Amino acid sequence: MLSPDVESAMNAQIAAELYSSHLYLAMSAYCESIDMPGSATWFAAQSDEEREHALKFVRHVVERGGRVILAGMETPPVDFGSALGTFEQALTHEMNVTQMIDGLCGMALQHGDYASQVFLQWFVTEQVEEERTAGEVVRMLQAAGADPAALLMLDRELGARRPAG
Numbered sequence: 169m170l171s172p173d174v175e176s177a178m179n180a181q182i183a184a185e186l187y188s189s190h191l192y193l194a195m196s197a198y199c200e201s202i203d204m205p206g207s208a209t210w211f212a213a214q215s216d217e218e219r220e221h222a223l224k225f226v227r228h229v230v231e232r233g234g235r236v237i238l239a240g241m242e243t244p245p246v247d248f249g250s251a252l253g254t255f256e257q258a259l260t261h262e263m264n265v266t267q268m269i270d271g272l273c274g275m276a277l278q279h280g281d282y283a284s285q286v287f288l289q290w291f292v293t294e295q296v297e298e299e300r301t302a303g304e305v306v307r308m309l310q311a312a313g314a315d316p317a318a319l320l321m322l323d324r325e326l327g328a329r330r331p332a333g
């Protein structure tokens with residue numbers, strides 16, 4: 169059984185992962201609108217991945233006899249300023265998600281919930297990857313600056329991303 173505290177924090181995490189999926193879909197559409205189709209593909213894949221994250225939490229809550237409560241969702245922004253702005257905001261968002269995961273880990277530890285601790289390990293590792301990848305793209309976009317050729321090449325590279333990476 170999940171403790172009520174862990175259960176409600178897991179539900180908050182489900183909402184956060186679903187919002188991430190929503191946010192990255194909005195970012196994908198925005199990248200499309202500024203002629204960065206590769207970046208749009210990258211964010212579309214990221215959006216799918218976030219839905220998978222939400223589903224992992226849903227499964228965990230259900231398997232532990234908890235109750236899944238889906239909340240309404242905030243509307244994501246429409247305009248992210250630039251390709252660089254988009255990836256910067258994605259990085260900031262992932263840093264917040266990392267804090268939530270860390271908070272959940274602390275709570276599971278405090279409640280002696282070993283099953284949740286084991287479950288959360290995957291997300292601890294995943295957040296390291298998320299921050300690293302978003303950070304890398306931010307640095308590459310900063311290096312490309314306003315150089316159209318460099319931006320075109322980078323966008324192509326981002327478009328080569330395979331789903332669930």
Ligand SMILES: [Fe+2]
Nearest residue numbers: 185188218221
């Ligand atoms: Fe996630």
Ligand SMILES: [Fe+2]
Nearest residue numbers: 217297298333
């Ligand atoms: Fe990932």
